[in-house]
Amino acid sequence: MITTVRLEGMEFHAFHGVYEDEKKHGAPFSVDVSFEYDAQNAALSDQLEHALDYSAVFELVKSEMAIPSDLLEHVAGRIVNRITSTFPNVRSLRVRLAKLKPPIEGFNGVISVELTA
Numbered sequence: 001m002i003t004t005v006r007l008e009g010m011e012f013h014a015f016h017g018v019y020e021d022e023k024k025h026g027a028p029f030s031v032d033v034s035f036e037y038d039a040q041n042a043a044l045s046d047q048l049e050h051a052l053d054y055s056a057v058f059e060l061v062k063s064e065m066a067i068p069s070d071l072l073e074h075v076a077g078r079i080v081n082r083i084t085s086t087f088p089n090v091r092s093l094r095v096r097l098a099k100l101k102p103p104i105e106g107f108n109g110v111i112s113v114e115l116t117a
Helices: 020-025 040-045 054-065 072-086
Strands: 002-014 027-038 091-099 111-116
Touching: 002 054, 027 054, 027 072, 054 072, 072 091, 072 111
Parallel strands: none
Antiparallel strands: 002 027, 027 091, 091 111
């Protein structure tokens, strides 16, 4: 029984970016993670030990967001690597990392990167 799990809209204040102001003051970021795994045992047992603990995924993302990096691609790649190494039963993983207020003069949108594994 393949199940899709989504953790959407995780918000963090982090210090990712190439500019000195980003490194010093940080900025708001949003992270979305979705993945598939076989949840048949969890569906039958109703026991957390048979499921993938979503709070553990959140804590993993939170810990990676706390490590300053220049590039969004690097942060998203670290998140992908940590999830796949910590939870080997995860498949079809997608991580979207968005900088909500990028320091680009005249640009009022969001910049994001999305990695799949």
